[in-house]
Structure formats: C-alpha cells, structure tokens
Amino acid sequence: MRHKFNLFLLSGAALAMALSLAGAPRAATPEGKPKDETVTFEPAKVQSFAGAFLAARTADVDHDYPTAITLYRKALEFDAANLEIRERLMISLFLNGDFDEGLAEAEALKDDEAVERITTIVRGLDAIRDGRYDEAKKLLAYDGSNDLDKLTHSLISAWADVGAGREKQALQSVRSMDGPEWFKVFTEYQLGMMALVAGDAGTAREHLTAAITNQDAVATAPDTFMRGVMALARLEAAAGNKQKALDAISVGDEMISNYAPLKALRESIENGDKPAQQVSDATEGAASVLFSIGAALNRQGAEDMVSLYLQVSHALDPESADTLILLGGIAEKLEKPERAIGYYEQVPAGSPMRRISELQLGLALAGSDQIEEAREHLKELIAADPSDIRSYLAYGSVLSDAKDYAEMASNYDKAVEVIGPVPKQGDWTIFFQRGIAYERLKKWEQAEPNFKKALELNPEQPQVLNYLGYSWVDMNRNLEEGLDMIRRAVELRPDDGYIVDSLGWAYYRMGRLEEAVTELERAVQLRAGDATINDHLGDAYWRVGRKLEAVYQWNRALVSEGEDVNREQIKEKIEKGLPPLDPDATTAKNGAAEPEMPAPPPATEPDKKS
Known part of the structure; x- marks a missing residue:
C-alpha cells in the first residue's frame, strides 16, 4: 500500500516533532501552564468514593490530568487515608506540571515504598533548587x-556538589561511576557542563569533545548529542575561537542534518555573537539530567514516564525550549492538541527553536480545519526564510492533506531549487514528497525520477522502496525489480502493516494468490482496523475460493477506519462477489485485474532516519 509519510521538523529521534497536529492555538494560562481541553465531566455530581475513584482513573487513562486531579481529591474526601489515591494524585499533579503541589504530596508520601523512586528524586531536586545541597546529597544517595536509577541519582547528586562549590568532587564522582558503556553517552556531556559552570573551560572542552565524537550518542540520545554540540560551539565562541565554534557546528550538521536550532546558532556566531550557555547553575544542570534521560526514553508507549521526567525538568528550568518542544510532542501523541499548542507558545521569542514552534502552529491550524489560515501562515514563514527546508515540508504536508497536489508539486519544486545541484542525504524527503505530488497528478514521467533520486540519497529508505516498488507493480512495469524493492522494505519494516499490505497486494496484482493471502493475513494482524487492508484480504480470499472469509473481511472493511476505500463498491462485492477474471486482462500473468490503487491512507509511524 502506498501511504503518506510523516515528516519531521527536527532530525533528532526524540526532539523531532512529527508534522501532524490538531487543534486551534490557545493562550497560556496566567501561571504559564497551557490551557487544556474543556472538561465536560462535572466532579461536583460525584457522591461516592467508588464513583470518584473510577471516574478519576478514566480521566487518568485518558491523560486528562486536570479532571483526574479534581476527582482524586474528591475521592480523598471520602477516604483521606487511601494511599493508592494519594499516589495517583501526586503523579497526576507532576504530569500536569503542578510541581509544587506534587512536591507537597511527595513529602507526605516520603515513607511510601511504592512511590519512593519518585518522591526521593523530586525532594532531592527541590533541595537543589533551594540551595540545600547537603540535604540533596543525603536524599539522592543510591x-x-x-x-x-543509579545514573540519574549520581548525576543529580554531582550537581548538588557543584552547587555547594565542590566542583572537583563532582567531576571525580561522575568519572569514577561504575556502569555500562552507555553511561558515557550522558556522563561526558554532564561533565562538560559541570566544568563550564565551575569556570574550567579546558576540562569542559575535553569532555564536550568526547561527547560529540561518541558515535553511540547520536543513536542513543540525539537530543543530548545536539546539546553537546551547541555547548561546545558556545564555549569556543565565548573564547574568541570563531572557527572552532563553527567546526563544532559542522560536526552536528554532519551527524544530524537540517537541525534548525543549529542553523540559528551558526548564524549568531557568524555575526560575532557569543551566545550564553544553556546550563549556568546547579539547578539547570539537574534539570538537564532529567531532560537527557527523558528524551532518550521518548518512544511510543512510554509517554507517562517521559512526561514525568520532562515536567520536573521544566519546573526547574522553565525557559528550556527543547523541553517545551518535547512536552508538546508528547501531548500531540496523546491527542491533546490544545495542551501541545500551549507548550509551543511558551517557547521564548528569542530561542533558536521559536521557528519550530511557529511551524507547528501552522500545522495546528490545518489540523483544526483552518486550512486557509494555515496556508497563509506557512507561506509567510517560507517568505521569511526561503532557505529553511522544513518550511516547505510543513506547507507540503498541509497541501497533501488538502489533496492540492498541483500546489504541493510547485512547493517542492521551489524546495529543490533551494537545495541546489548537490543535495544532502537528508534531502531525500523533499524528492520523495515531490514524487508523490507528481504521481498523484498522474505525471509519472516527473514522479519516477524523484523517487529514484530519493533512493539515491537514502538507498535503504523503506517508505521510498515501498512506494516506487508498488507503483511499478501497479503499472505492470519492472515487475521483479519492483517486487524486490517491496520485499526489501518489508525486511526493513517487518511490523509495518501498510508495507506488508503492499507486498501482499503486489502478489495479488501479479496473480500469485496464495502468497498474496499469506502476506495480507499478516498485514491484517498488524493493522487490524484498517479498511483498505481488510478489503484487500477479502479480495484475495475470494480469488482463492475462501468466499465466506472474503465476505467477512469486506464487512470488517465497512466498519473499519479508512476514508479512501470505496464503500459502495465493497457493499456490491458483499452482495455479488468479485466478477470472473478477464482472460484478456493486462495485469501481470493475467492474475487479478482489479481497481486502481486508492489514495494513501493515514501514515505509519514516522521514520527515525528523517
């Protein structure tokens, strides 16, 4: 199945925000926290402990923390000594960004072993924030x-030493820390920042250089890697070493291309500026520990845990733009768009990441069906900086959703002009998207070279392999090469139901029906609720004589998600079945001449190489 491809504004695996957002922009509350969605539940009507508790858990599971907090407090009115309720209330407060209120609950629960990991950390961080460094050390002993946990406690404890003026002890404690090799991904950056806060530029330079030359750091903790790059560049700029600062930035560019904040930092340093370091004291240093670990853990299914790290980090360092961006991205994943927009709007106006938040705003307008406003907003951003490739990607995403493929093609034509004659590997997305635009305009002679260029730049990109391979099979061209491309895409993404569907449907189009059934059954297991895949499996079942199962799959397609299937055609198939095969069909091997491939369904998970 050819399908849409989610694009990234940023290239880091954690900091990168997918270019899809729903909801309208909203202002932050006076306290600086984002407004959340309107609460329709009325807690005042709850008149029992069981009702309050069950409703609170429902809100909690739905990540509606304001409602959960209100209802947990309501439940405590009926049973003030209930530890489980207090534990969940504390966690909900932290997840909602209410650090001080959560801290009060943590103090009350400090002897509760069930939440000791949380209460110890937040109490230790509060002690650092208040300058009670020796108390923090005692709390954080592990x-x-x-x-x-060892890494987290040890690094934060070392920052307590820095705050107390014991910089040498802090550095020595981190250097002597026992642990797996991956510790160095985090410790080298932290050592560099500790040395910077202590005023030891030479030691800071040594550790930051080690941090950005660690190949594992890019894959394991890209956000920390980029923080290290930018810290080293700022260090060199402050020392008057302009070329060394730009060299550090080039290392970041080489590892993660098109990183907008790095571009802004380069321009600042080229102008002779000496940008301030992101970490300037022990409190911000402790916040950076939580940011680094939270960002590295940021993946599907870990949203609550990551949010906990990031919310506490945000409480200690509220001006940190990358923390706000990550919190916004998590809110997007949780389908809380107003909350996400609130975080993006808090990004400081002078931050290198401000443009990213503006791009997200444009996508948010589109997600809330304010299409014209979104288009105008994004066009203004392109006009303000025509060299920023992400602007074209964001605008192209809106145009793709609106099915304005002519404007989408024109947009990417302009982006290719900006890229120039020697594109970088990271530019493959531009050519891929331009290929999709021309393919949807039925201009294959212009689409195909773009897909090939995308593969030239990124030969193992599964989405491109899938799209080009299926297109060839669908048009009865380059059949074996196309099939090999789809097979390779499946090898690279064996759990992507859409790509597995491509392989099954390609077999179907080529008349290899038993193989089609095998792959389409696997695709349905991977994406059980997709209408197009259910429809495809129904067709394959019918052709191999499994007609009852075919009708069952077509019925599932009718009630499944997917706006691009022809539901009237499916109803007709349920009533009459598929027509006999046309012996004169031009499909490969006269196998299964069927309707043309539908428009792309919703995207799979975004690719981490973007």
Whole structure:
C-alpha cells in the first residue's frame, strides 16, 4: 500500500516533532501552564468514593490530568487515608506540571515504598533548587542495582556538589561511576557542563569533545548529542575561537542534518555573537539530567514516564525550549492538541527553536480545519526564510492533506531549487514528497525520477522502496525489480502493516494468490482496523475460493477506519462477489485485474532516519 509519510521538523529521534497536529492555538494560562481541553465531566455530581475513584482513573487513562486531579481529591474526601489515591494524585499533579503541589504530596508520601523512586528524586531536586545541597546529597544517595536509577541519582547528586562549590568532587564522582558503556553517552556531556559552570573551560572542552565524537550518542540520545554540540560551539565562541565554534557546528550538521536550532546558532556566531550557555547553575544542570534521560526514553508507549521526567525538568528550568518542544510532542501523541499548542507558545521569542514552534502552529491550524489560515501562515514563514527546508515540508504536508497536489508539486519544486545541484542525504524527503505530488497528478514521467533520486540519497529508505516498488507493480512495469524493492522494505519494516499490505497486494496484482493471502493475513494482524487492508484480504480470499472469509473481511472493511476505500463498491462485492477474471486482462500473468490503487491512507509511524 502506498501511504503518506510523516515528516519531521527536527532530525533528532526524540526532539523531532512529527508534522501532524490538531487543534486551534490557545493562550497560556496566567501561571504559564497551557490551557487544556474543556472538561465536560462535572466532579461536583460525584457522591461516592467508588464513583470518584473510577471516574478519576478514566480521566487518568485518558491523560486528562486536570479532571483526574479534581476527582482524586474528591475521592480523598471520602477516604483521606487511601494511599493508592494519594499516589495517583501526586503523579497526576507532576504530569500536569503542578510541581509544587506534587512536591507537597511527595513529602507526605516520603515513607511510601511504592512511590519512593519518585518522591526521593523530586525532594532531592527541590533541595537543589533551594540551595540545600547537603540535604540533596543525603536524599539522592543510591545503593540499588537499577542502572538507570543509579545514573540519574549520581548525576543529580554531582550537581548538588557543584552547587555547594565542590566542583572537583563532582567531576571525580561522575568519572569514577561504575556502569555500562552507555553511561558515557550522558556522563561526558554532564561533565562538560559541570566544568563550564565551575569556570574550567579546558576540562569542559575535553569532555564536550568526547561527547560529540561518541558515535553511540547520536543513536542513543540525539537530543543530548545536539546539546553537546551547541555547548561546545558556545564555549569556543565565548573564547574568541570563531572557527572552532563553527567546526563544532559542522560536526552536528554532519551527524544530524537540517537541525534548525543549529542553523540559528551558526548564524549568531557568524555575526560575532557569543551566545550564553544553556546550563549556568546547579539547578539547570539537574534539570538537564532529567531532560537527557527523558528524551532518550521518548518512544511510543512510554509517554507517562517521559512526561514525568520532562515536567520536573521544566519546573526547574522553565525557559528550556527543547523541553517545551518535547512536552508538546508528547501531548500531540496523546491527542491533546490544545495542551501541545500551549507548550509551543511558551517557547521564548528569542530561542533558536521559536521557528519550530511557529511551524507547528501552522500545522495546528490545518489540523483544526483552518486550512486557509494555515496556508497563509506557512507561506509567510517560507517568505521569511526561503532557505529553511522544513518550511516547505510543513506547507507540503498541509497541501497533501488538502489533496492540492498541483500546489504541493510547485512547493517542492521551489524546495529543490533551494537545495541546489548537490543535495544532502537528508534531502531525500523533499524528492520523495515531490514524487508523490507528481504521481498523484498522474505525471509519472516527473514522479519516477524523484523517487529514484530519493533512493539515491537514502538507498535503504523503506517508505521510498515501498512506494516506487508498488507503483511499478501497479503499472505492470519492472515487475521483479519492483517486487524486490517491496520485499526489501518489508525486511526493513517487518511490523509495518501498510508495507506488508503492499507486498501482499503486489502478489495479488501479479496473480500469485496464495502468497498474496499469506502476506495480507499478516498485514491484517498488524493493522487490524484498517479498511483498505481488510478489503484487500477479502479480495484475495475470494480469488482463492475462501468466499465466506472474503465476505467477512469486506464487512470488517465497512466498519473499519479508512476514508479512501470505496464503500459502495465493497457493499456490491458483499452482495455479488468479485466478477470472473478477464482472460484478456493486462495485469501481470493475467492474475487479478482489479481497481486502481486508492489514495494513501493515514501514515505509519514516522521514520527515525528523517
């Protein structure tokens, strides 16, 4: 199945925000926290402990933290000593960004072993924030066996030493820390920042250089890697070493291309500026520990845990733009658009990441069906900086959703002009999207060279392999090469139901029906609720004589998600079945001449190489 491809504004695996957002822009509350969605539930009507608790858990599961907090407090009115309710209330407060209120609950629960990991950390961080460094050290002492907890406690404890003026002790404690090799991904950056806060530029330079030359850092913790790059560049700029600062930025460009904040930093340094460091004291240093670990853990299914790290980091360092961006991205994943927009709007106007938040705003307008406003907003951003490739990607995403493929093609034509004759590997997305635009305009002679260029720049990109391979099979061209491309895409993305569907449907189009059934059954297992895949499996079942199962799959297609299937055609198939095969069909091997491939369904997970 040819399908849409989610694009990234940023290239880091954690900091990158997918270019899809719903909801309209909203102002932040006076306290600086984002407004959340309107609460329709009325907690005042709850008149029992069970009702309050069950409603609170429902809100909690739905990530509606304001409602959950209100209802947990309501439940405590009926049972003030209930530990489970207090635990969930504390966590909900932290997840909602209410650090001080959550801290009060943490103090009350400090002897509760069930939440000791949380209460110890937040109490230690509060002590650092208040300058009670020796108390923080005592709280953060750790003798357990969990590597992640050991790393977190040890690094924050070292920042307490920095705050107390014991910089040499802090550096020595981190250097002597026992642990797996991946610790260095985090410790080298933290050592560099500790040395910077202590005023030791030479030691800072040594550790930051080690941080950005660690190949594992790019894959394991890209956000921390980029923080290290930018810290080293700022260090060199402050020392008057302009060329060395630009060299550090070039290392970042080489590893993660088109990173907008790095571009802004380069321009600042080229203008002779000496930008301030992101971490300037022990409190911001402790916040950076939580940011680094939270960002590295940021993946599907870990939103609550990551949010907890990031919310506490945000409480200690509220001006951190990358923390706000990550919190916004998590809110998007949780389908809380107003909350996400609130975080984006808090990004400081002078931040290198401000443009990213503006791009997200344009996408948010489109997601809330304010299409014309979104188009105008994004066109203004392109006009303000025509060299920013992400602007074209954001605008192209809106145009694709609106099915304005002519304007989409024109947009990417302009982007290719900006790229020039020697594109970088990271530019493959531009050519891929331009290929899709021309393919949808039925201008294959212009689409195909763009797909080939995208593969030239990124030969193992599964989405491109899938799209080009299926297009060839669909048009009865380059059949074996196209099939090999789809097979390779499946090898690279074995759990992507859409790509597995491509392989099954390609077999179907080529008349290899038993193989088609095998792959389409697997695709349905991977994407059970997709109408197009269910429809495809129904067709394959019918052709191999499994007609009852075919009708069952077509019925599932009718009630499944997917706006691009022809539901009237499916109803006709349920009533009459498929027509006999046309012996004169031009499809490969006279196998299964069927309707043309539908328009792309919703995208799969975004590719991490973007």
